[in-house]
Amino acid sequence: MNRRRLDIRSILANPNLRRELMVPTIQSTQAREGIETTHEQAERAYYVVTEGERAVFFDLEPFRAIKSQPERRHEMFVRSLLGDPASPYQNVARRDFGFIEGSLLAYRNIAWLAPLAKELPPLAPSYGVTRSGLNTTEIDRFTRQRWEVIVAAERRTWVPFAKGGDFSRFYTDWDLVIDWKNDGKVYKSVVAEKYGSASRFVKSECDYFRSGVTWMQTTNLGINARVLPSSGIFGVASPAFFPIDETLLMPFLALMNSTLFDALAHCVATRNWGATAIGSIPVPRMSAASKAALADMANRIHDCKATWDAGNEVSSRFRVPWILHSNVIENDISIAGRLEILADLECKEERSIQSVYARLNDEVFEFYGISDATRKVIEQGLGERPPEIVWPQQVGKSLQQKRMEHVWRLLSYSVKRVVEADDDGIVPFNAVNGEARLVERVRQELSMLFPDRDANQVEVEIANELSKVVKGYRKCASLDDWLDNVFFEYHAGLYKNRPIFWHIATAQGTSRFAFGALVHYHRFDKNRMAKLRASHLRDAIEEFRREAGLADKAGRSDDRLEWQAKVEEAQALDRKLQLIQEGHHEGADGSERDYRILTPWKRPEERPKGWDPDLDDGVKVNIEPFEKAGVLRVGGKR
Structure with missing residues (x-):
């Protein structure tokens, strides 16, 4: 038959x-x-x-x-x-x-989108779950920049907190931490007392401290998915996807950063991509080959960006600034030569990840079975998307601006090493209390960082770069000029207005100051405040008096007046510091003459008496008395 x-x-x-x-x-x-x-x-x-x-x-x-x-x-x-x-x-x-x-769909998307939605299963629950995270309240009380507080890996006191952040696909360094001591006991109690129920804010708690993929819920730039580390928790501004199989983490990181997935996201929502909307996006079944290819491409882009971030001073991955990367730059290369190498390296790395990203998009369109003609329609409808770059913090900056940024990062790192190595965390700009000036210590650091180069020549090369006119960067005549008038403002900006090195000075703006010192916030307790006044500042005042006396004896009246002005300037600073040290206050609570540490969430009897800061209260609270007193040099504003 x-x-x-x-x-x-x-x-x-x-x-x-x-x-x-x-x-x-x-x-x-x-x-x-x-x-x-x-x-x-x-x-x-x-x-x-x-x-x-x-x-x-x-x-x-x-x-x-x-x-x-x-x-x-x-x-x-x-x-x-x-x-x-x-x-x-x-x-x-x-x-x-x-x-x-409930979707808002443009008519031009229906033709290619409807078949996908009819034939393919949704991301969630087919491949995992999408979750909305912690809804924060009283941000100033419970969240900090990572460098503000002491983060101990062995205890969950301050833990990484994924909450929006800057646009960056595949990789980002989570610089926010949240107070989650005793599994968030205090946070939950505050929320319950204020709103009646902690569950309204503490969402998806069973998924905290779990690896996944997260993205910014609200942005005009499109979907940018990043790895969510298992060491922390995620907020409502960063919904997360947790695959049913851990081997799917990197393949879905690749998929969710693709052009096609971005187009699909724009179909199910406008610019607010919550967990439910993203979970509804149709996704084909992955073959072993597709899974391996997507995982490889996601890993390559992620690792490239993470490696570059090791040169970023505020990153948790930081080792040394880019200009000192010995694995790509020989020790005897000049500053100008190093900057040229870095420019070429950045271009090379970006070409590499952009090439990988282009192949990733090809793979995803093929994975979905999208024809070339339909792909063209999708890409035209989506419009221009942000390029894949290794240095997101410098997006849109010119070659000259990046060049200057590298120089400033080198000097910032040199100052960081000096302050952190100091015995008491107080580094004067003047030669007082038997200590060398800040500029001399920075010069010594530079000689150690460039052991195969003449130290004087290195400083000349740095000064040549500092003297160039570059948009957004203050022109400086010398290393001293940069330390006196740029460092603190730059440091405050780099550390997102939560600086850990404070420049206390007798004069503000860019005028010359009689006395100045950098203090390490993490170590500047009541004892070091006393030392700053009793040793460093008092020694400077005595030095100014001696010089005024010598000038008077020699009949140099102009010099005597100049030294006497320095005495009065330093004494004025001392009186201001005394107000902070004693916690002086006049008028209403919180007035401009209230120099106490006013931690808003603490009762008056719980607040410190005078200058006795609690690091867990954060920079914003503890720096305020210094801002009111007007003793910080230029930067440091919130």
Whole structure:
């Protein structure tokens, strides 16, 4: 007996299959009811039910008269009516607009999106779960920049907190931490007392401290998914996806950063991509080959950006600034030569990850079975997307600006090493209390950082770079000028207005100051405040008095007046520091003459008496008395 093999694939691919099946079914159904129906009537009924409710949209906006382009909307409309296949119209079934409940869909997306939504399973729960995280309240009380507090890995007191952040696909360094002592006991109690229930804010707690993929819920730049570390928790501004299989983490990181996934996200929401919306996006089943390819590309881009971030001073991965990377720069290379190498390296790394990213997008479009013609429509509709870069903090900056940034980062690192190595964390700008000046210590650091170079030549090369006119960077005549007038303001900006090195000085702005010192916030307790006044500042005042006396004896009246002015300037600073040290206050609580540490969430009796800061209260609270007293040099404003 001959058996005929059926080609199921070709049968299912027949575009008229549904019609061929449904028309006789309509006839037989009507016949059972005693109604005779012709083939033509059944055909008409099929059309009305399945295809009759259609809509045509004309995309004429690109043909509007602008600048030198003539008005062509009327022409393209007529061409559409005449059936020109190249004309700008979309013919879609109205039923397809409701395939995802509550979605705001542009008509041009329906044609390619509806089949995906009908045929493919959604991201969640098919491949894992999407979750909305912690809804924060009293941010100043419970969150800090990582460097503000002492973070101990062995105890969950301050833990990494994923909460929005800057735009960056694949990788970001989470610089926020949240107070989660005793599993958030204090936070939960505050929320419960204030709002009646902690559960309104503490969402998805069972998924805290779990690896996943997270993204910014609200942004105009598109989806940017990043790795969520298992060491922390995520906020409502950073929803997360947790795959059912850990091996899917990197493949989905790749998928969720693709152009196509971004286009899909724009179809299910406008610019607010919550857990539910992203969870509804259709995703095909991954083959082993697709999974491996996507994971490899995600890892390559992630690791490249993470490696570059090791040169970022405020990153948890920081080792040394880029200009000192010995694995790519020889020790005897000049400053200018190093900057050229870094520019070339950055371009090379960006070309590499952009090439990988382009292949990733090819893989995803192929993975979804999207044709080249449809891909073009999708990409045009999505518009220009942010490029893949290794240094997100410098996006949009010119080559000259990046060059200067490298120099400033080198000097910032040198100051960091000096302050952190100091016995008491107080480094004077003057030669007082038997200590060398800050600039001399920085010069010594530079000689150690460039052991194969002449120290004087290195400083000359740095000064040459500092003297250049670059937008956004203050021109400086020398290393002293940069330390006196740039460092603190730059440091405060780099550390997101939560500086850990404070420049206390007798004069503000960029005017010359008689006395100045850098203090390490983490070590500047009540004892070191006393030492700053009793040793460093008092020694400077005595030095100024001696010089004034010598000038008076020598009959140098101008010099005597200058030294006497320094005495008075330093004494004025000492009086201001005394107000902070004693916690002096006048008038209403929190007034400009209130120099106490006013921790808002502590009762008055719990607040420190005088200068006795609690690091857990954060820089914002503890720096305020110094800002009110006007003793910080230029920067440090909140």
